[in-house]
Amino acid sequence: MAPPNALIVTPRDYVFGTESDLLVLECGRTLGPVTIRYETYGNLDEHRQNAILLLHAFSGDAHAAGYHSPDDAHPGWWDSMIGPGKAFDTDQYYVICSNVLGGCRGSTGPGSTNPDTGRPYGLTFPVVTMQDMVTAQQRLISHLGIDRLLAVAGGSMGGMQAIQWSVSYPNNVAGAIVLASTARLNAQGIAFNAVGRNAIMSDPLWNGGDYYGGNTPDRGLSIARMVGHITYLSDRAMHERFGRRLQERAGFGFDFNDQFEVESYLEYKGGTFVDRFDANTYIYLSKAIDYFDLGGKYGGLDAAFTDCRSKFLVVSFTSDWLYPSYQSKEMVVALMRQEKDVSYVEIDCPFGHDSFLLETDRQGPMISSFLETVYTDVQSTR
Amino acid sequence: MAPPNALIVTPRDYVFGTESDLLVLECGRTLGPVTIRYETYGNLDEHRQNAILLLHAFSGDAHAAGYHSPDDAHPGWWDSMIGPGKAFDTDQYYVICSNVLGGCRGSTGPGSTNPDTGRPYGLTFPVVTMQDMVTAQQRLISHLGIDRLLAVAGGSMGGMQAIQWSVSYPNNVAGAIVLASTARLNAQGIAFNAVGRNAIMSDPLWNGGDYYGGNTPDRGLSIARMVGHITYLSDRAMHERFGRRLQERAGFGFDFNDQFEVESYLEYKGGTFVDRFDANTYIYLSKAIDYFDLGGKYGGLDAAFTDCRSKFLVVSFTSDWLYPSYQSKEMVVALMRQEKDVSYVEIDCPFGHDSFLLETDRQGPMISSFLETVYTDVQSTR
Numbered sequence: 001m002a003p004p005n006a007l008i009v010t011p012r013d014y015v016f017g018t019e020s021d022l023l024v025l026e027c028g029r030t031l032g033p034v035t036i037r038y039e040t041y042g043n044l045d046e047h048r049q050n051a052i053l054l055l056h057a058f059s060g061d062a063h064a065a066g067y068h069s070p071d072d073a074h075p076g077w078w079d080s081m082i083g084p085g086k087a088f089d090t091d092q093y094y095v096i097c098s099n100v101l102g103g104c105r106g107s108t109g110p111g112s113t114n115p116d117t118g119r120p121y122g123l124t125f126p127v128v129t130m131q132d133m134v135t136a137q138q139r140l141i142s143h144l145g146i147d148r149l150l151a152v153a154g155g156s157m158g159g160m161q162a163i164q165w166s167v168s169y170p171n172n173v174a175g176a177i178v179l180a181s182t183a184r185l186n187a188q189g190i191a192f193n194a195v196g197r198n199a200i201m202s203d204p205l206w207n208g209g210d211y212y213g214g215n216t217p218d219r220g221l222s223i224a225r226m227v228g229h230i231t232y233l234s235d236r237a238m239h240e241r242f243g244r245r246l247q248e249r250a251g252f253g254f255d256f257n258d259q260f261e262v263e264s265y266l267e268y269k270g271g272t273f274v275d276r277f278d279a280n281t282y283i284y285l286s287k288a289i290d291y292f293d294l295g296g297k298y299g300g301l302d303a304a305f306t307d308c309r310s311k312f313l314v315v316s317f318t319s320d321w322l323y324p325s326y327q328s329k330e331m332v333v334a335l336m337r338q339e340k341d342v343s344y345v346e347i348d349c350p351f352g353h354d355s356f357l358l359e360t361d362r363q364g365p366m367i368s369s370f371l372e373t374v375y376t377d378v379q380s381t382r
Numbered sequence: 383m384a385p386p387n388a389l390i391v392t393p394r395d396y397v398f399g400t401e402s403d404l405l406v407l408e409c410g411r412t413l414g415p416v417t418i419r420y421e422t423y424g425n426l427d428e429h430r431q432n433a434i435l436l437l438h439a440f441s442g443d444a445h446a447a448g449y450h451s452p453d454d455a456h457p458g459w460w461d462s463m464i465g466p467g468k469a470f471d472t473d474q475y476y477v478i479c480s481n482v483l484g485g486c487r488g489s490t491g492p493g494s495t496n497p498d499t500g501r502p503y504g505l506t507f508p509v510v511t512m513q514d515m516v517t518a519q520q521r522l523i524s525h526l527g528i529d530r531l532l533a534v535a536g537g538s539m540g541g542m543q544a545i546q547w548s549v550s551y552p553n554n555v556a557g558a559i560v561l562a563s564t565a566r567l568n569a570q571g572i573a574f575n576a577v578g579r580n581a582i583m584s585d586p587l588w589n590g591g592d593y594y595g596g597n598t599p600d601r602g603l604s605i606a607r608m609v610g611h612i613t614y615l616s617d618r619a620m621h622e623r624f625g626r627r628l629q630e631r632a633g634f635g636f637d638f639n640d641q642f643e644v645e646s647y648l649e650y651k652g653g654t655f656v657d658r659f660d661a662n663t664y665i666y667l668s669k670a671i672d673y674f675d676l677g678g679k680y681g682g683l684d685a686a687f688t689d690c691r692s693k694f695l696v697v698s699f700t701s702d703w704l705y706p707s708y709q710s711k712e713m714v715v716a717l718m719r720q721e722k723d724v725s726y727v728e729i730d731c732p733f734g735h736d737s738f739l740l741e742t743d744r745q746g747p748m749i750s751s752f753l754e755t756v757y758t759d760v761q762s763t764r
Contacts, residue, residue: 126636186617192612195605195612198652202585220584233570239570244566244567244568256665260569262573270580
């Protein structure tokens with residue numbers, strides 16, 4: 001149940017890309033119609049200068065804050081950071097969050113109907129990239145009547161989009177907040193994604209991606225998610241949370257009913273994930289992450305950042321071994337070489353990659369003070 | 383092809399546990415007959431004091447050195463360390479390596495025939511532990527006429543057995559060499575093992591472990607192995623070896639034929655693994671590793687080590703994030719508190735957990751000097 005004074009939000013859909021106005025993708029293919037599911041919190045100011053676009057991570061969605069109904073058990077994925085007086089202060093800012101292109105939470109993705117066939121796209125859906133996600137978001141922002149965003153902000157895959165925004169639309173972003181992210185996916189990250197995709201594709205129910213309307217490849221998707229969860233936590237966080245405790249048993253039974261708590265946790269997380277996530281979206285989004293390599297794309301990070309006009313706040317976490325601090329530092333050093341306005345903080349926090357979702361005490365004030373600075377700038381140049 | 387002067391070795395089998403002499407397992411069940419596949423290199427000295435037992439890691443086997451025939455493409459798994467003038471100097475020492483109980487490389491395991499049914503054990507095979515593996519090895523050593531081993535030595539799961547040897551048979555081991563290992567598996571390690579087992583058990587061909595004589599659960603086992611390989615390498619080693627290079631393509635094709643080299647490598651490694659490894663052995667050995675917790679078993683590490691009489695050489699590697707150095711240090715500190723003779727070295731090496739298999743320049747001299755010291759001791763107390 002939502003608390004009595006909770007914010008109740010209603011998701012909305014923006015549909016574009018009909019006939020003359022198709023979305024042109026990085027691969028050269030076009031897509032349309034495209035639906036982008038989004039939510040907003042707070043109000044747009046009269047000068048349309050206080051809009052912040054939040055960019056969700058791999059398994060996130062448009063529902064970043066508040067509740068969909070008073071009966072909702074859980075709020076949006078970043079509710080701790082969004083609201084009156086919070087880091088993304090909805091008394092001051094107009095906060096937007098949309099589900100990415102290729103997603104499965106309301107926006108067009110591989111599970112959507114292909115207008116040419118009347119059937120779900122499946123693997124006929126085009127391979128999308130971070131740039132494509134950002135292009136689709138830009139269409140939404142433009143539709144909302146916003147010329148220049150006060151800020152873009154996201155962690156992990158959301159951080160990749162934030163960087164891509166500042167590179168693709170230098171005149172339309174005043175500030176970029178990049179949390180627990182990287183300018184390129186490393187071999188180890190590609191390797192983990194490859195395992196996840198293999199697990200899904202090895203599930204006989206996956207059926208070459210053509211499973212809609214029938215049984216879904218839940219076992220494969222669940223295993224992919226288990227791998228993901230390990231990479232989101234740290235060794236220490238897992239040790240502190242689960243240790244070597246057995247589930248429902250005091251001592252070893254020496255049979256396969258012996259289960260450690262960490263095993264049960266992962267299996268539970270994998271099992272519930274399949275209720276809200278589409279296996280093909282897992283494949284497409286993980287591929288988009290694999291592709292992400294800003295330096296590779298623009299001929300070096302320096303070249304990528306040359307024309308950027310936004311301020312940057314980059315945050316990494318000591319225990320994040322999926323996107324370790326050294327990857328954030330590579331980005332920060334390149335931004336500094338290009339004489340961009342960049343603040344970098346490494347937060348000592350034990351929660352691993354998930355820290356950006358969990359740590360609010362230190363991350364929150366940094367973000368709100370960064371937003372305040374950018375907002376002051378924007379207002380002074382009005 | 384083996385080089386012209388290569389050592390050609392012939393594996394042997396020791397069979398025990400017939401009727402009156404069954405192997406009693408930690409779970410309380412008995413097993414027999416038991417076959418232990420083993421190889422030896424070098425010669426036992428007249429006092430039977432120069433025998434070293436090597437203990438293989440998860441996917442290893444009895445074939446540690448030399449070639450099985452002149453046509454063999456590859457030597458044993460630790461050939462770089464075993465031979466005349468090498469770390470385990472076969473001019474001086476008699477080196478033994480056996481396949482573990484529960485294995486699938488010649489020793490009795492879940493794929494062996496259950497004498498009660500005439501069919502493969504499958505999941506009716508008892509759950510075995512490090513202690514059970516060591517008990518079976520002790521029977522072999524005794525059969526070979528060796529009362530006291532000069533040393534036991536192993537990395538990873540082999541290191542666990544080495545520790546267990548020194549604890550279970552304090553009077554029968556003069557030196558214990560423990561490489562890239564731990565006295566207990568942490569939650570993160572359990573989590574990775576759980577993913578591997580889930581991948582195997584989700585493969586429809588696994589069929590509750592009853593697949594012998596039919597199609598084997600190769601996809602599941604292959605995915606389990608892919609996960610394993612990621613944990614054996616370091617982020618840096620993967621980056622240096624594969625980076626973000628694409629397989630057989632210069633640029634992105636934006637389709638699912640795009641494969642990064644690291645993906646191809648993992649899929650290749652997973653695909654070849656199924657030819658030499660049994661999926662049920664994967665399940666049993668990973669469970670034995672999960673169970674391993676010396677402190678938990680003996681009421682603390684100090685209590686576990688109290689009666690140990692061997693010297694210890696403990697080696698960890700800076701880039702090993704599967705069994706990180708801090709886990710070796712926990713062991714070393716407990717040994718020091720118990721006033722045991724322990725040498726500890728942390729080697730700065732980029733190869734991750736696999737370092738113990740790959741690094742010979744620094745590891746080799748440490749091992750040979752440790753063995754020399756122990757051998758001098760043993761000879762002086764003759």
